[in-house]
Amino acid sequence: xxxxxxxxxxxxxxxxxxxxxxxxxxxxxxxxxREHSEIGVGALLLALGILVLTDAxxxxxxxxxxxxxxxxxxxxxxxxxxxxxxxxxxxxVLRGGRGEAEGGEDIDLSEPADWRTVLLLAGxxxxxxxxxxxxxxxxxxxxxxxxxxxxxxxxxxxxDPLIAAGLSLVTYFVFxxxxxxxxxxxxxxxxx
Numbered sequence: 001x002x003x004x005x006x007x008x009x010x011x012x013x014x015x016x017x018x019x020x021x022x023x024x025x026x027x028x029x030x031x032x033x034r035e036h037s038e039i040g041v042g043a044l045l046l047a048l049g050i051l052v053l054t055d056a057x058x059x060x061x062x063x064x065x066x067x068x069x070x071x072x073x074x075x076x077x078x079x080x081x082x083x084x085x086x087x088x089x090x091x092x093v094l095r096g097g098r099g100e101a102e103g104g105e106d107i108d109l110s111e112p113a114d115w116r117t118v119l120l121l122a123g124x125x126x127x128x129x130x131x132x133x134x135x136x137x138x139x140x141x142x143x144x145x146x147x148x149x150x151x152x153x154x155x156x157x158x159x160d161p162l163i164a165a166g167l168s169l170v171t172y173f174v175f176x177x178x179x180x181x182x183x184x185x186x187x188x189x190x191x192x
Contacts, residue, residue, distance in 0.1 A: 036093050036094070038089065038093045038098070039090055039093050039094075041089060042086045042087075042089040042090035042093065043086070043090075044086075045082050045083075045085055045086035045089065046082070046083060046086035046087070046090075048082055049079050049080070049081070049082030049083035049085075049086060050079070050083065051079075052075055052078055052079035052082060053075075053076065053079035053080070053083070055075065056072050056075035056076045056079055057072070057076070059071065059072055059075070117151055117152065117153075120147070120150070120151035121148060121151045121152075123147075124143075124144060124147035124148055124151060125144070127140075127143065127144075127147065128140050128141070128143065128144040128147075131143065132184060133184060134186065135186045135187070136183075136184045136185045136186015136187060136188055136189065137168070137171075137172050137183040137184055137185070137186070138165075138168050138169055138172050138185065138186065138188050139168075139186055139187075139188065140186075141164075141167070141168035141171055141172065142161070142164045142165045142167075142168040142169075143164070144164075144168075145163070145164035145167045145168055146160050146161050146164035149163075149164065172185075
């Protein structure tokens with residue numbers, strides 16, 4: 001059959017269906033944990049709160065108490081506070097709450113962690129824990145302050161050890177003499 005104007009008709013072409021986007025994979029446990037990473041902070045606070053409460057409630061008190069406030073009171077209050085904050089933080093995260101970056105933060109979260117600095121700081125703190133007994137706080141504290149400054153990027157070999165030694169001695173005198181908290185003096189015990 002020819003159309004009335006005498007032209008030949010072409011059969012109508014079917015239009016292709018619109019392209020559908022590829023199916024997105026179902027969110028897995030890994031992506032859920034990434035979106036709710038603050039739950040890890042809540043778990044850490046909960047564990048710390050339970051540890052503090054356990055230590056406070058099992059504390060052997062031999063000091064005669066006067067009044068309602070004894071040596072267990074503050075650790076129990078701190079432990080309860082940690083547990084409450086952990087539960088509230090976890091509930092907020094599960095309801096969709098997210099921590100917002102502060103306006104002044106200049107941290108690029110897409111960059112990998114600086115493990116060199118983290119490991120240097122961990123080594124400095126472990127070294128201080130090992131050396132505080134035999135060397136005393138003035139020497140191990142000076143190594144702690146100097147090592148922390150070095151790990152965090154300070155490269156002043158003439159100034160940093162002197163500042164670290166000064167900070168360590170001031171800290172030792174404040175705790176030992178003013179606050180009455182005895183710190184090990186080590187070989188400098190007779191000199192200080």
